[in-house]
Structures are given as structure tokens and as C-alpha cells.
Amino acid sequence: MRHCALLLVLGLLCGVLAFFALSPGRGWWLPDAASTIAQPIDALFDGIGLVILLGFVLVMALLAWAVWRGARARTDRARSTHGHTGLELTWTAGVGAILVGIALAQLPTWARLRDPAEMPASGVTARVIAHQWAWRFEHPGADGVLGTADDVETASELVLPAGESVLLELRSRDVIHSFFVPELRVKQDVVPGRAIPLWFTMARAGEFELVCAELCGLGHYVMAGRVRALPRADYDAWLAARIIDARSRGAEDAR
Amino acid sequence: MSSERRGFLRTWVVSTDHKVVGIQYLVASAAMLFFGGLLALAIRWQLAWPWTEMPIVGGLVLGESGRVLSPAGYTALFTMHGTAMVFFAIIPLLTGAFGNYLVPLLVGAPDMAFPRLNAASFWIFAASIVLFFAGFGVEGGAANSGWTAYPPLATVPAAAPGSGAGQTWWLVAITVLGVSTILNALNAVVTIVKMRAPGLTWMRLPLTAWGLLVAAALQLSALPVLTAAGLLQLADRLLGTAFYTPAGLYVNAVQPDVAAGGSPLLWQHLFWFYSHPAVYVMVLPAMGFVSDILSVNARKPVFGYKPMVAAIGAIAGLGLLVWGHHMFTSGLGFEMGRAFMLSTMLIALPSAVKTFNWIATIWGGRIRLTAAMCFALGFVALFVIGGLSGLWLAATPVDVYLHDTYLVVAHFHYIVFGGTVLAVFAALHHWWPKITGRALSETLGRWHFLGTFVALNCVFLPMHQLGIAGMIRRTADPSVYQLFDRLEPLNRFVTWSAFGLMGWQLLFVANVVWSFLGGVRVGRNPWEAASLEWETPSPPAHGNFDSDLVIERGPYEYGDAAGERDFAPQARRTAPREA
Ligand code: HEM
Ligand SMILES: [Cu+2]
Ligand SMILES: [Cu+2]
Numbered sequence: 113m114r115h116c117a118l119l120l121v122l123g124l125l126c127g128v129l130a131f132f133a134l135s136p137g138r139g140w141w142l143p144d145a146a147s148t149i150a151q152p153i154d155a156l157f158d159g160i161g162l163v164i165l166l167g168f169v170l171v172m173a174l175l176a177w178a179v180w181r182g183a184r185a186r187t188d189r190a191r192s193t194h195g196h197t198g199l200e201l202t203w204t205a206g207v208g209a210i211l212v213g214i215a216l217a218q219l220p221t222w223a224r225l226r227d228p229a230e231m232p233a234s235g236v237t238a239r240v241i242a243h244q245w246a247w248r249f250e251h252p253g254a255d256g257v258l259g260t261a262d263d264v265e266t267a268s269e270l271v272l273p274a275g276e277s278v279l280l281e282l283r284s285r286d287v288i289h290s291f292f293v294p295e296l297r298v299k300q301d302v303v304p305g306r307a308i309p310l311w312f313t314m315a316r317a318g319e320f321e322l323v324c325a326e327l328c329g330l331g332h333y334v335m336a337g338r339v340r341a342l343p344r345a346d347y348d349a350w351l352a353a354r355i356i357d358a359r360s361r362g363a364e365d366a367r
Numbered sequence: 368m369s370s371e372r373r374g375f376l377r378t379w380v381v382s383t384d385h386k387v388v389g390i391q392y393l394v395a396s397a398a399m400l401f402f403g404g405l406l407a408l409a410i411r412w413q414l415a416w417p418w419t420e421m422p423i424v425g426g427l428v429l430g431e432s433g434r435v436l437s438p439a440g441y442t443a444l445f446t447m448h449g450t451a452m453v454f455f456a457i458i459p460l461l462t463g464a465f466g467n468y469l470v471p472l473l474v475g476a477p478d479m480a481f482p483r484l485n486a487a488s489f490w491i492f493a494a495s496i497v498l499f500f501a502g503f504g505v506e507g508g509a510a511n512s513g514w515t516a517y518p519p520l521a522t523v524p525a526a527a528p529g530s531g532a533g534q535t536w537w538l539v540a541i542t543v544l545g546v547s548t549i550l551n552a553l554n555a556v557v558t559i560v561k562m563r564a565p566g567l568t569w570m571r572l573p574l575t576a577w578g579l580l581v582a583a584a585l586q587l588s589a590l591p592v593l594t595a596a597g598l599l600q601l602a603d604r605l606l607g608t609a610f611y612t613p614a615g616l617y618v619n620a621v622q623p624d625v626a627a628g629g630s631p632l633l634w635q636h637l638f639w640f641y642s643h644p645a646v647y648v649m650v651l652p653a654m655g656f657v658s659d660i661l662s663v664n665a666r667k668p669v670f671g672y673k674p675m676v677a678a679i680g681a682i683a684g685l686g687l688l689v690w691g692h693h694m695f696t697s698g699l700g701f702e703m704g705r706a707f708m709l710s711t712m713l714i715a716l717p718s719a720v721k722t723f724n725w726i727a728t729i730w731g732g733r734i735r736l737t738a739a740m741c742f743a744l745g746f747v748a749l750f751v752i753g754g755l756s757g758l759w760l761a762a763t764p765v766d767v768y769l770h771d772t773y774l775v776v777a778h779f780h781y782i783v784f785g786g787t788v789l790a791v792f793a794a795l796h797h798w799w800p801k802i803t804g805r806a807l808s809e810t811l812g813r814w815h816f817l818g819t820f821v822a823l824n825c826v827f828l829p830m831h832q833l834g835i836a837g838m839i840r841r842t843a844d845p846s847v848y849q850l851f852d853r854l855e856p857l858n859r860f861v862t863w864s865a866f867g868l869m870g871w872q873l874l875f876v877a878n879v880v881w882s883f884l885g886g887v888r889v890g891r892n893p894w895e896a897a898s899l900e901w902e903t904p905s906p907p908a909h910g911n912f913d914s915d916l917v918i919e920r921g922p923y924e925y926g927d928a929a930g931e932r933d934f935a936p937q938a939r940r941t942a943p944r945e946a
Contacts, residue, residue, distance in 0.1 A: 113813075114734075114736065116743070117741070119818060119849060120821075121744075121748060124820075124824060127824065127828075127910075128752075128824075128828060131828060131829070131832075132831075132832075135832045135835075139836070139853045140829075140832040140833075140835070140836050140857060141832065141835055141836060142768075142835055142836070142837075143836065143837055143850055149764075152763060152764070153764045153767070153768060155555060156762055156764055156765050156766060157759065157765050157768075158477075160758050160759050160762055161477030161759070163755075163758065164755040164756065164758060164759070167751070167755050168751065168752065168755055171722060171726070171747075171748075171751045172381060172748065172751075174726045174730075175744065175747060175748060178729045178730045178731075178732070178734075178737075179729065179744060179935055182729055182730070182731065182732040182733065182734035183734040183736055185733075186733060187434055188733075188927075189733065189926050189927040189929075189933045190665065190666050190667040190731055190732050190733050190926040190927065190933075191667075191731060191926055191927055191928075192667070192924070192925065192926035192928035192929060193667070193668065193670065193675070193712070193731075193924075193926075194668050194669075194670070194671075194672065195670050195671040195672065195673070195727075196670075196671075196727075199671075199723075199727065200671050200674045200720070200724075200806060201720065202721045202752060203719070203720065204674075204720055205828050206714065207715075207716055207719040207720070208716055211712045211713070211715055212712070214712060214762060215708060215709055215712045215762075216760060217707070217762075218762040218763060218764050218765070219705065221763075221764040221766050222701070222704060222705060222708070222763045223701070225763075225764055226612055226700075226701040227592065227701045227829055228701060243419075243617070244526070244618065246479070246621070256757050285617045285618075286519070286523075286526060286616055286617060286619075287517075287519050287520040287526050287614065287618075288476060288517055288519070288520065288616045288631060289525070290696065290771060292526070292771075292837075292839070294768070294836075294837035295850075297767070297768045298767065299694050299696050299767050299768060299770060299771070300698065300767075301697045301698055303613075303631055303632065303697070304519060304613045304615070304616055304631065305614060305615065305630070305631070305683055305696055306613075306698065307623065308698045320848060321848050321850050322837075322838070323839055323841045323848060323850075325696075325770070325771040325818070326517075327442070327512065327517070327520065327773070327841045328520060328527055329442070329512075329527045330437075330439040330441075330442050330511070330527060330528070331438060331440040331502075332442070332841060332842065332843075333438070333441075333841075333842040333843040333845075333847055334844075334847055336847055336848060337383050340750060341505065345626060348906055
């Protein structure tokens with residue numbers, strides 16, 4: 113029976129390792145990164161992943177060995193050890209040091225993500241308005257300020273300039289939603305009654321799926337959108353075309 | 368009075384005997400565990416084959432909706448799954464069933480401190496179950512804003528069908544349950560503090576008793592907060608107050624007719640102020656069971672008893688200070704995120720200390736691979752996986768990506784299923800002979816363990832990959848996103864495994880039936896264990912101990928220093944008591 117037990121623990125060990133080793137090749141892993149913040153986040157993910165891997169292998173190996181040795185048929189008794197202060201201190205200090213290391217290592221990235229001091233000073237690029245179960249976006253028009261008549265409004269697709277920091281203002285009209293773009297590694301809940309800032313820099317042009325990550329009712333699963341990153345010149349052209357559109361629409365309304 | 372003469376009703380229904388109350392809790396919460404499991408299968412069906420007819424039970428459960436789940440039905444499904452499992456199955460299994468049954472036995476007491484209050488707490492629990500089920504039948508269906516019930520989704524009836532009457536019933540059920548749990552916790556704390564047998568000092572208390580004591584203390588300190596928070600949400604719904612619903616909402620383009628001006632994040636803080644400690648309530652007693660079972664079956668004392676007690680205390684203390692880690696993406700602010708990250712990193716330390724102590728406990732032991740031991744070893748292996756994935760989640764920038772994905776689902780299921788449920792099975796196998804006087808089949812038990820262990824890894828391991836790939840939780844249909852499309856094979860594999868896992872539990876049912884019909888009758892101490900509960904007859908009569916006890920040592924005296932046998936009982940039985 114101890115063979116069985118050993119097999120089970122080793123099976124778990126190998127199964128887990130093999131499954132994790134196979135997953136990236138099949139696309140069951142972090143999606144391709146597309147923002148500058150993704151680099152340190154993925155590095156943290158990998159670094160902590162390494163700690164997890166080592167911790168897991170260590171514990172499983174110890175467990176397997178202890179069970180294998182301990183379950184042999186023997187008639188003599190075990191030693192009645194009640195503990196060992198040195199050992200306790202060693203593993204407490206060892207694990208503590210690793211945890212402090214992880215805590216310190218992630219501080220700069222958290223600051224880049226959320227420290228108000230890191231907020232781009234260039235003003236809001238777009239306002240995101242979430243409601244059950246769709247996304248709307250407002251860009252400041254020619255006057256550069258939001259909330260004026262020449263704002264450019266779009267639905268489901270958020271167009272943004274790539275290669276520079278953008279600042280979004282997240283608002284919800286009804287319940288809590290969450291602005292999640294897996295390839296950008298950003299996620300921020302959109303809380304009704306608040307305007308929450310979110311900033312990031314897209315490293316390349318492209319189209320990225322926008323996912324609502326917070327349960328927002330029965331249509332939560334279909335609350336999909338898109339982020340389209342354009343080079344600055346294309347973005348300016350896109351915005352200019354929309355501003356003209358908005359003006360002519362305004363002129364028509366006036367008539 | 369013997370039970371034969373008292374009749375079924377007085378013995379099993381209206382009794383105030385802590386053991387009967389424990390068994391009542393066991394039956395009720397096991398039924399809820401089974402019910403929650405069925406809901407889980409329906410969830411998995413939807414995720415593997417979205418919007419297809421559910422075979423066999425589809426017509427029964429979904430009725431006129433054409434056997435196909437609706438989006439609203441799906442949200443109610445996972446809401447009630449989470450609620451049933453956390454509040455009505457796992458917590459009552461630990462603190463209600465095992466807590467009630469074991470606490471007086473472990474401390475050498477004849478009953479709980481307040482036996483009638485104890486019976487009352489069970490009947491209030493039973494009432495809350497009725498209220499829970501009543502919520503399914505109301506207009507709009509059961510609550511469907513998640514077990515976390517975040518406003519305004521939960522508080523604005525127009526925002527979700529279940530946020531009408533269903534949410535009100537949900538809140539009433541949770542509040543009533545909270546009252547029951549507080550009473551029960553009070554009883555456990557008073558019993559352990561005041562009714563320990565003479566000589567049973569704090570440092571001679573088995574770790575199961577420590578786990579149950581500290582879990583009860585956590586309940587007493589944190590649960591009133593959730594109960595109050597729930598009452599405020601009820602007031603928002605019924606009395607027109609506005610604690611949680613912010614102003615200026617437009618739901619379906621109309622302004623909902625609810626009082627506004629509150630803060631949705633207030634609920635999240637209050638909810639997690641309790642519900643984070645609650646996750647430790649779901650694991651501290653389990654850690655206690657496992658410590659005891661490992662020691663008995665390795666024939667060795669628990670390694671590092673005092674560090675183990677200190678770790679339980681540290682987990683509870685820190686556990687009250689980490690709730691914000693569920694809110695890293697909620698907009699709670701930069702500094703608060705940093706503070707909660709630090710406290711969360713710290714709380715991983717006592718868990719690691721316990722793990723090393725468990726391994727050291729069995730190290731060099733004379734291991735008996737009983738079914739209980741298998742489950743206890745399984746707990747250690749899987750708890751470690753859940754604890755390690757917690758490191759990813761505790762690192763704020765990584766959590767920003769992983770929050771609300773299936774990685775979180777993987778994380779807590781490794782701990783709650785891989786950990787706590789396996790510990791409950793370990794405890795059932797270990798204490799079943801005490802509870803019923805008959806043994807469970809060891810062979811069936813080991814087979815049950817084997818299949819459960821394999822299947823549950825097949826269910827929950829791939830959820831890590833799903834989450835790492837970004838798949839969000841609480842989605843009814845991942846194929847909506849191209850990013851998640853490629854995850855379909857994994858989702859199907861998980862679902863197949865879940866059916867296997869559930870089906871395999873029949874072995875346990877068979878084992879229980881086998882034990883009642885033909886299980887070997889056991890004496891007082893079938894496992895040659897040292898702690899006090901084994902000094903009683905199996906099963907113990909009302910009043911528990913049939914002789915006076917002289918407590919001579921701690922609960923873990925196994926091995927070469929123990930005396931003539933390889934264990935030294937914690938107590939010496941002296942003069943038999945009057946029956
Ligand atoms: C090793 C220590 C642990 C650490 C560092 C840790 C960390 C975390 C973090 C940061 C989250 C939030 C993830 C998110 O929503 O983004 C989380 C979620 C959760 N954890 Fe843990 N955890 C640990 C142990 C435990 C234990 C022992 C339990 C249960 C007994 C547990 C149960 C849960 C549950 C139920 C959730 C999800 C709640 C929900 O959103 O529905 N965790 N954990
Ligand atoms: Cu949503
Ligand atoms: Cu938590």
C-alpha cells in the first residue's frame with residue numbers, strides 16, 4: 113500500500129508539472145502582452161511562479177519520502193520528538209524572508225499601476241461608461257475637454273493611441289462592472305457614483321478584447337468590447353474625422 | 368435514561384445532547400453539501416456545452432424553459448452554489464457537526480456549556496435552510512448577484528431578476544443563520560474556556576480543540592459585522608434607507624425607484640471583514656483534525672505543538688486584517704492596496720509553518736495508512752497547492768490580472784475542497800467508530816480516497832490554466848470571447864472530471880450503508896489514540912464519560928517514550944461514575 117501512496121504523491125507532482133509545462137504551447141497561458149506594464153507584471157508572475165514551483169516540489173518530495181519511509185512494516189517505535197526550536201526558527205525565517213522578498217519586489221509595479229503620483233499629467237484621453245451590458249466611450253473633441261458639445265462618442269470599440277500613456281476615466285451608470293483587457297494586464301472595477309482613473313501605455317498597435325470582469329447581472333458574460341490601438345498619427349486622423357462628423361451632426365440638429 | 372426508553376423523537380429530534388445536535392448538524396450540512404454539488408454539476412454542464420439541453424435532470428430542474436439554462440438561471444445557479452457551500456455546508460460541517468460532537472469530548476466535559484442554547488442553534492440553522500430554499504420559489508427566482516451580493520446589483524430590483532424578492536429571502540436566511548452561528552460559537556468558546564476537565568491545561572488541549580476554539584472566536588468577532596451589514600442591506604430594500612446604493616443610477620435607462628446616496632464599497636468592506644475570516648473558519652478546525660489524525664496514525668507526537676498553537680492564533684489575528692485583498696481592483700486606493708498586500712503576505716507564514724510541522728510530525732513515524740490517514744495526507748498535499756497560489760493573488764500587480772478569473776476559483780477550491788472537504792472525510796473516518804460504535808470499511812475508504820483525490824485534481828488543476836489565460840469567473844459562456852475559445856477542451860475536461868468526482872462519492876455512501884448494516888463493532892479506542900474522547904464508550908451515552916478522569920499529560924504521547932504501549936492515554940480513568 114505504501115507503493116500506492118508513493119505513486120499518488122509522485123503522480124500528483126509529475127502530473128502538475130507536466131500539465132503546467134504543456135499549457136503555454138497550447139495557448140492555455142498568459143495571452144501575448146501588449147502594454148508596457150505587462151512586462152514587470154509578467155516578470156512578477158514568473159518569479160512568484162518559480163517560488164511556487166520550488167515550494168511545491170519541496171513539499172511533495174518531503175511528503176513522499178516521509179510516507180514511503182514511514183509506512184514500512186516495522187515493529188520498533190517512533191522517537192517521541194516533540195519539536196525542535198532550531199528547525200522552527202529556520203523555516204519561519206526562511207519562508208518569512210521569501211515573503212518579504214515578494215512583497216518588496218512587487219511594490220514598484222503596484223506604484224506604476226495605481227500611485228496617483230504616476231498618473232499621466234496630459235489629461236483624460238477618454239471616458240469609459242459602462243452600463244448593463246455594453247461599453248460606451250467619450251473622447252474630448254477639438255477643445256480638448258470632456259463634457260462639451262464636441263465630444264466624440266463611440267460604442268463597444270475604444271480607440272486609443274499606442275506608444276504613449278493614456279488616461280481613462282471609468283464611470284458606470286448602473287451596477288459595478290470591471291474594465292479588463294487581458295492582453296494589457298489591466299483591470300479596474302467601474303463603480304457607480306465614482307470616476308476612477310486608469311492609465312497604461314500600449315506597446316504596440318492592434319486590437320484587444322475588452323472583458324467585463326465583475327458580475328453585473330445576467331448579461332455579464334456578453335459584456336464584451338474592444339480596444340483598438342492606433343499609431344498617434346492614425347489616432348489623430350480618426351479623432352479629427354469623428355469631430356467633423358460630430359459637428360455636422362450638431363449643425364443638423366440645430367437646423 | 369437509555370435511548371431505547373426515550374423513543375425516537377426524544378433521542379434524535381428534541382434532544383439537547385451535544386452529540387445528537389452534532390449529528391443533526393452533520394446530516395443537515397451533508398445534505399446541503401450534496402445539494403451544492405448538484406448545482407455545481409449544472410454549472411459545469413453549462414460551461415462545457417453552453418445553452419444545450421441538460422440531460423436527465425434538465426426537464427426536472429429547468430422545466431418549462433425547455434431544459435436549457437437561461438442567463439439569469441445561470442447567475443442564480445452559481446450564487447446559490449456558493450451560498451450553500453460556504454454558509455450552509457462547509458462552516459456548519461466543521462463548527463456545527465464536528466464542533467458540537469467533539470468539543471465536550473475533547474475537553475472531558477459532559478456536554479456543552481449551554482445545552483438548550485445548543486439545540487436552539489441547530490433549530491435556528493434548520494429554519495435558515497428553509498428560508499434559503501424558500502428563495503428559489505419567489506418571483507424572479509433565487510438571489511443571483513453572487514454569494515458576495517455586491518450592491519447595487521443586489522440592492523436594485525431592476526438590475527437583476529433575483530434582486531427582487533429572491534435577494535430579500537437570501538438576506539433573511541443569512542441573517543438568521545448568522546444568529547445560529549453566533550450562539551453556537553459562544554457555546555463552543557465558553558465550553559472550552561470554562562469546562563475543561565481538571566488538569567487539562569491550555570497546553571494539553573488537542574489541536575482540534577484549538578482549531579475549533581479559535582474558529583469560534585473568529586466567528587464571534589467578525590460575524591456580527593456581516594449580520595449588521597446584512598440588516599443594513601435589508602433596510603435598504605425594505606425601509607428605503609440608502610447605505611449601499613449610490614445616487615444617480617440609470618438602470619435600463621430609467622432611474623430606479625430606490626433611495627440613493629450610499630456607497631457600494633462600504634458593503635464590500637463589511638462583507639469581506641467577515642468573509643475573509645470565514646475562509647479561516649473553514650480551515651482552522653480542518654487543520655486541527657489533520658494534526659490529530661496525522662499524529663495518531665504516525666504514532667508520533669505532533670511536531671512543534673506550541674508553534675502550531677501560535678500559528679493558529681497568528682492566522683486568526685492576521686485573518687482579521689487582510690480583508691482588503693479581495694478588493695485590490697475595486698478602487699480602494701494605492702496605500703490601502705499596499706497595506707493589505709503586506710498583511711496578506713504575512714498570513715502565508717503561519718500556514719507554511721503548519722505545513723512544515725505536519726511533515727515533521729509524520730517524519731520518521733510508524734505510519735498506518737488508514738483511510739483517515741490517506742485523507743489527512745491528501746489534505747496536506749492539496750492545502751499546499753492552494754496556499755501557494757495565494758502568493759500570486761497576494762502580489763497586487765499580479766492580482767490585478769488574476770482577480771475575478773478562474774485562478775481565484777482554483778485557489779479557493781484547492782483549499783476548501785482539496786483541503787477542508789478531505790479533512791472532513793478524514794475526520795469522518797477517524798471519529799465514525801466513536802460516533803456510531805461501528806467501523807467504516809477501510810478498503811472502501813481507501814478506494815474512495817483514491818478516486819476522489821485523482822478526480823478532484825482533474826477538476827481543479829486546469830482551472831489554474833483557465834484563469835491564467837484570463838477566463839473570468841461567473842461567465843455563463845466563455846466562447847463569447849476569442850481569447851477564451853481555445854479553452855474549450857479544458858472546460859470540457861473539467862466538466863467530465865466533475866461528473867466523475869461526484870459519482871465517485873457513491874463509494875462513501877456505500878461505505879456508510881455497509882457500516883450500519885455490517886460494520887464491525889468497535890471498543891472505546893480502535894485507533895489506539897491518546898486523547899480524551901477515546902476514554903468514552905463508543906458511542907458515548909448522554910453525559911459522555913462513565914468514569915472520573917485524571918488528566919496526566921498532553922494529547923500526543925506516542926512513540927518510544929510513551930511507556931509500555933506505543934501511546935500513553937492523556938487521562939487515567941478512575942472510579943466509574945453512577946450511570
Ligand atoms: C496561504 C495563504 C493565503 C493567501 C496568501 C490567500 C490570498 C488570497 C487572495 C489575495 C484572494 C483574493 C483573490 C481575488 O479575488 O483576486 C483570495 C481569495 C480567496 N481565498 Fe485565499 N489566500 C490564502 C489562503 C486561503 C485559505 C486558507 C482559504 C480558505 C480556507 C482561502 C479562501 C479563499 C476564498 C474563498 C477566496 C475567494 C473569495 C471570492 O472571491 O469568492 N484562502 N485568497
Ligand atoms: Cu460584468
Ligand atoms: Cu481572503
